[in-house]
Amino acid sequence: MNYISTRGTITPIGFKDAVMMGLATDGGLLLPETIPALDRSTLEAWRTLSYQELAFNVMSLFATDMPAGDLKRLIDTSYATFTHAEITPVVKKDGVHILELFHGPTLAFKDVALQFLGNLFEYLLKERGERMNIVGATSGDTGSAAIYGVRGKENINIFILHPHGKTSPVQALQMTTVLDPNVHNIAARGTFDDCQNIVKSLFNDLPFKERYALGAVNSINWARVLAQVVYYFYAYFRVAEPFGSEVVFSVPTGNFGDIFAGYVAKRMGLPVQKLLLATNENNILARFVTEGDYSLGDVVPTVSPSMDIQLASNFERYLFYLFDEDPARVCQAFAALPTKGRIDFSPAEMARVRDEFISRSVNETETIETISSFHAETGYILDPHTAVGVKAARELVTDGTPAICLATAHPAKFAEAVVRAVGFEPPRPASLEGIEQLPSRCQLLDADRDSIKAFIEEKAR
Structure with missing residues (x-):
């Protein structure tokens, strides 16, 4: 399997080189030349596999x-x-199937990909x-998951930028309390979009990237998307009844990476009726799906800070497919975006988008109310990001399709929001005690x- 850029000007490269390249050298994002199509017999054979075997x-x-x-060992x-x-x-609560992605070291879905990527980096560097x-940017969870994925590992230095004061207190502490010599945290006076733009700029500075051997852990790295594809299959196998029936995945997302992994799974043949793109007030992606409006706005701070994003970096991967794998069209769209402030789509393109996605923007009042009511009904405590997805699913998935x-x-990780909703702090896992x-x-x-x-430059080694 070779990899190409959404911008179309690199020579196809293998998986190992794609992992090490991170952001393509032409400024695009890397994608496989083809997405494998699975038949029903393969899906049935995978149905009873353990998570590690499925991965x-x-x-x-x-x-x-x-x-x-080697791949099996890294996964295990x-x-x-x-x-x-x-x-x-x-777990199933009040008719809603909840895919718990927070059982890793930093209690967030990013661990699923970044524990694997950290070990993969160490393996490839040694080889x-x-x-x-x-070098990476985080709106909250990517940073700590990346740090825990590579802390203390040989031949790796990590620099993580986060927007100062705009993550939850626990998210910030999970990053800044890691004192391994190879870990460097930078709190930037700005937004996540500022941080992400700086990181992209550094990767596009090819002499700097080469001199300091920059590597990417943000979801611009294909290996992260790939690792996330796995849990869509795993969840489907535990919910779909009868086998082969369709489901809806409700995905709280700001950077389009997690939901793009679901899109890849769907293209591979997983029976997904729709991907529900759930956002908070930073609703550029919801506006895209519902109105065809992909226009930049100001970032609004919310109780779901990991989605406080306007410019979704992984959106470019989806546009590559929406534009019929035409890199010239992708280049044109992103060249015009900084001055035009928007990307325009034809009615035919938007019809294709709505064939794949539905969307809902959930505001802060609705988020807190959902945490409160869901706890009252089920005894289960949602974090504010998950609450956005649950609210959107309850409103939009009404035809009996499993959500x-x-x-x-x-x-x-978001105790302040939970206290507002239910009146008490959620129980802390052992990893957060005394942080x-x-x-x-x-x-x-x-x-x-x-x-x-x-x-x-001062700290690199």
Whole structure:
């Protein structure tokens, strides 16, 4: 399996090189040349596999230059850090199927991909005799998951930018209390979009990228999307009855990475009726689906900060397929976006979008009310991001089709929102006990490319 860029100007490369490249050298995002199509007999054969076995079968289709034994070992090592035997279990509450993605080291869905990617990076660097300086931006959960994926690993340095004061307190502490010498946290005075734009700019500075061997852990790295594809299959196999019937996945998303993994699973042949794209007030993606309006706006702080994003980096991957795999059209759209402030779509293109997606923007009042009412009805506590997905599913999925809502984080990471909703703090997992008393380390900088570039140059090794 070879990989190409959405911008169309790189020579196709293998999986290992795609992982190490991160962002394509032409500024695009990497995608497989083809997405494998699965028949019903394959899906039935996968139905009873363990999570690790299923991950191996899915990833093997895309990582064809990895020795099977090595890939299996990396998968087994990565998911040994999870606290639930099923890795991503599904629970049913009041007719809603909740896919719990928060049983990893940092209690968020990002662990599913970043535990694997951290081990994969270490493996590839050792194989090549190389070092890497990982640079990433986070709206909350990616940063801690990436840090926990590579802390203390050989030949890896990591720099994570987060918007100062715009994550939850626990999200910030999960990053800044990791004191391993290879971990560098940067709190930027700005928004997540500022952080993400700086990271993309650094990767597009090819001499800088090459000199400091930059690596990507954000969902611009294809390996992250691939790891997330697995749990769509796993959840489907535990919910669909009869086998072969369709389901709806409700995905709270801001950067389009998690829902794009579901789109890949659907293209592979998973019986998905619709992908429900659930957003908060930062609703550029919901406006795209419901109104055909992909126009940039200002970021609004909310109780679901991991979705406080306007410019969704993984959206480019979907546009590549929406534009019939025409890289020239992709280049044209993104070249005009900074000045035009929007991307326009034809009626035929929007008809295709609505054949795949439905969407709902859920505001803060609705989010808090959903946490409250769902707890009153079921005794189950939702985090605010998951509540966005549950509210959207309850409103839009009314025809009896099973709705699988992705629970993207543990509620204890967003205790302030939970207290507003139910009147008490959610129980804390052991990994969060006493986190406020731990020593922390973080560099506060302006959201300025040159300042952050200079900091990386100073600390890189």
